């Protein structure tokens with residue numbers, strides 16, 4: 431398995447999830463191994479985010495995540511210490527797979543938006559790097 435310190439923003443991907451369309455409305459099912467490349471050990475969602483507020487602002491050492499705009503839209507800034515990119519999520523059947531070892535910030539939440547997160551691990555504060563300088567040192571220590 432790749433050293434998670436070496437992951438870059440180019441290892442993240444947009445994943446099109448199944449979308450079953452019905453006249454009464456649509457449904458998107460997500461199954462371990464079939465629709466997502468890791469076992470889901472935790473689900474959480476961000477909601478009631480006040481206008482102008484940012485979330486994230488940290489990196490994870492081991493955690494894989496799928497981020498989905500279950501409602502509304504928001505931007506995800508990805509940063510591997512060298513490269514940055516912004517991904518806009520605005521469809522409930524599109525996921526952003528964020529690999530470990532990347533700094534992320536969530537910005538520009540639309541009113542009433544919901545960020546659904548499917549995560550590969552249970553909550554562990556030791557998996558977080560919440561200081562940007564520590565993150566840069568962490569990335570540098572893989573060379």
Ligand code: T46
Pocket residue numbers: 472474476485486487495534536547553
């Ligand atoms: C991420 C972005 C997208 C828990 O107790 N359990 C949990 O599973 C989570 C996710 C958080 N918490 C506690 C820890 C903090 O006291 O909830 C509080 C807020 O967490 P945090 O400041 O990390 O929230 P965000 O929105 O900045 O980040 C969260 C996730 O933590 C993170 O993995 O990538 O959403």
